[in-house]
Amino acid sequence: xxxxxxxxxxLSVQEGDSAVIKCTYSDSASNYFPWYKQELGxxxxxxxxxxxxxxxxxxxxxxxxxxxxxKHFSLHITETQPEDSAVYFCAAINxxxxxxxxxxxxxxx
Amino acid sequence: KAGVTQxxxxxxxxxxxxxxxxxxxxxxxxxxxxxxxxxxxxxxFLFEYFSExxxxxxxFPGRFSGRQFSNSRSEMNVSTLELGDSALYxxxxxxxxxxxxxxxxxxxxxxxxxx
Numbered sequence: 001x002x003x004x005x006x007x008x009x010x011l012s013v014q015e016g017d018s019a020v021i022k023c024t025y026s027d028s029a030s031n032y033f034p035w036y037k038q039e040l041g042x043x044x045x046x047x048x049x050x051x052x053x054x055x056x057x058x059x060x061x062x063x064x065x066x067x068x069x070x071k072h073f074s075l076h077i078t079e080t081q082p083e084d085s086a087v088y089f090c091a092a093i094n095x096x097x098x099x100x101x102x103x104x105x106x107x108x109x
Numbered sequence: 110k111a112g113v114t115q116x117x118x119x120x121x122x123x124x125x126x127x128x129x130x131x132x133x134x135x136x137x138x139x140x141x142x143x144x145x146x147x148x149x150x151x152x153x154f155l156f157e158y159f160s161e162x163x164x165x166x167x168x169f170p171g172r173f174s175g176r177q178f179s180n181s182r183s184e185m186n187v188s189t190l191e192l193g194d195s196a197l198y199x200x201x202x203x204x205x206x207x208x209x210x211x212x213x214x215x216x217x218x219x220x221x222x223x224x
Contacts (some may be wrong), residue, residue: 091152095207102152
């Protein structure tokens with residue numbers, strides 16, 4: 001079955017800096033890669049997603065890149081703000097949904 | 110539209126008991142997926158239901174089961190509870206399923222504690 005690895009597990013940046021979170025997957029048939037943000041005590045919320053026929057997608061300060069050959073995808077957050085502090089999960093979908101272990105991002109003001 | 114709702118929000122059970130959790134999807138959504146979230150194992154996929162049929166299943170023992178009704182509401186049942194079943198159980202709904210690139214909307218979760 002699918003295995004998704006996510007790094008780093010924790011990430012601390014200064015406000016205004018960029019943050020990058022990386023994920024790799026094992027199932028080459030995976031075709032949809034969403035990223036979720038989960039604040040403490042709250043439900044996961046989709047922040048950006050990418051399909052397997054696209055290499056990069058951007059939405060304001062957030063971007064995702066996908067390298068299908070290498071089977072890895074990354075989340076990039078630019079100009080980080082304290083409200084970006086949360087746990088971020090990557091996921092890969094074929095017929096089921098496999099999540100990475102999560103990255104706890106802390107943005108220091 | 111109302112969001113995904115889950116009941117109950119909190120539950121305390123003892124080992125060996127069984128439990129049923131409920132999830133009401135967003136109106137018009139026909140797919141409901143269930144997930145277990147624990148500090149040690151993270152978010153794990155349990156199963157997906159679409160039009161009253163289980164479409165996909167994760168790697169969980171047979172003690173975990175579910176069903177979906179004609180109005181798309183879904184229930185998840187865990188029998189013979191173990192301490193390790195303590196977790197936040199999340200459900201999520203999409204219009205037409207996991208494999209269709211639709212955004213999943215999560216419910217607030219049910220926090221299950223097994224004593």
